[in-house]
Amino acid sequence: MTHEVRAVVARKKGAPVSVETILVPDPGPGEALVEVQACGVCHTDLHYREGGINDEFPFLLGHEAAGVVEAVGEGVTGVAPGDFVVLNWRAVCGQCRACSRGRPWYCFDTHNATQPMTLADGTPLSPALGIGAFAEKTLVAAGQCTKVDPTASAAAAGLLGCGVMAGFGAAVNTGGVGRGDSIAVIGCGGVGMAAIAGAEVAGVSKIIAVDVDERKLEWAGQFGATATVNSAKTDPVEAIRELTGGFGADVVVEAVGRPETYEQAFYARDLAGTVVLVGVPTPEHTIELPLLDVFGRGGALKSSWYGDCLPARDFPALIDLYLQGRFDLDAFVSEKIGLDDVEKAFDKMHHGSVLRSVVVL
Template sequence: MCHTDLHYREGAVNDDFPFLLGHEAAGIVAAVGDGVTDLVPGDYVVLAWRAPCGQCRSCRRGRPWYCFDSRNATRPMTLLDGTPLTPALGIGAFAEKTLVAAGQAIKVDPSARPEAAGLIGCGVMAGYGAAVHTGAVGSGDTVAVIGCGGVGNAAVAGASIAGARRVIAVDVDERKLDGATRFGATHTVNSRRTDPVEAVRELTGGHGADVVIDAVGRPETFRQGFYMRDLAGTLVQVGVPEPGMTIELPLIDVFSRGGALKSSWYGDCLPSRDFPVLIDRYLSGRLDLGGFVTETLALDDVEAAFAKMRDGQVLRSVVVL
């Protein structure tokens, strides 16, 4: 269960009700359609909500991770009365079976525990990729991550694996900060108790971080991240803002501080390339996917899990069918 499912549920994405929620999933292929040659029934897969088309202007320029016409199933799933369902992010995994385009089903090592493997389908990939791909964290870099939920902790893990010298976790919740150390945070900052910009500067020799990742997606965290950077540093926004949110910054500061302000779409990932890599890192013990699984539950318990999500009690509640 991901915060995006909650956004769908509460109408914050669009109003194409009824929705079939769920978009972080691992499972077994039950059947394939005509013309599918790279999947067979019985394959163990993780589902992706981006499946590059190979034909759009981005794909043709060799940037399939930005595909502007991602593939989804062409036939809609329906309720028993024939009412079409809108699957969350083109997946709709809160069901015993779902229907996706073949390119959305990425084969991975079947020895990976499915409760953990499914998480790379969205939140873990988004955070990890925000650090490794969008932010291009390198050996010796200093990194600050604002927001230590599932996406933020995946960014912490990605920065650590990429060789960051210092990974600073920033949050208002001491429990989440304690958890961030499990994924590789070397320092923590409680932004409820101290100015996070000044705290990060103190931890980086007075300069600021080379890369800052905003995993919250609010104007105040974006502003903090902007000023938390070193000169010529990079700010990556991977947290999803609400549609009405705006940001205002002095243009002279944008110019004089240099660097880059980037948004990260799905961690700028290529699922066919990156999902198997993350699974291999999980199986080798380098990426603690199991640490993101707070609880497992049945489909009937989803509403109670949404309440825990709102209260910040969980990283991920995982539905097991």
């Protein structure tokens, strides 16, 4: 059986998206059909539309989603019809060299659905991050479905599927922050704000938010920042050192993905401190640092993919924190919109006027 559903499609590089009827097949072996309830509008979707990921147009956009499993294919045991799930874009294989060494969050052979979803004329679609959830229904690998408590709001829970998990995990999983530590977060968009919120949950004593937008810095205080720095007005390296007794932060999360902010992060950390790059750079970006400084300052320079998360472990745990009132996922939802409003949401994102627009179906 083929399902006809409405979905958001990017047909050409830089062109406005369109809402079209697409065809979604029933799940085959190892696959799941998910009725999407909510999907956040993430910068990655805009990167797809702009051709910044690859040129495999047309794209079926959307990936930060939650919904209900409608059907599963042969051999699927981890989820069943009726389960409320958050979708993830790294369904681990369990067999590659990372998985076999007990580090599945680094899995080198993650899974997606094998059957294509198509336009009405049969043209195959490229689903964003193997998900494609700006759609009434989507087809994914069953391992991309993480079962969570169904009492959670779909609009909030879906945000764990990408940006919130990336930021939270960058601070907690990759950076390893904890009680008594200090952290600075450079870039206070959705990912940076999640790093701030994660640091607060972890009991970090000093949380410094850095951005050029006073509005975002004000929001950062609501997510747990204990100090803010406007780097358009103040040297952020000097400001972070001053706020940490002259030493620098134990962990600096760079959530922008630009050479100049990475250099700020490098020099704003304490000796033997950690830099975590979670901001996504573009291909032309390069960095140049004195090798003696890299050696002499010690510590660690890390990249954080998806917050080094293991969805089966981390998604349910963060949903539990949310339901306990200890992690305010609702605060990340700036507005709820429909499928027809995605293009407008991209414009709001570009101007920095929202943390997350969330499509509710």
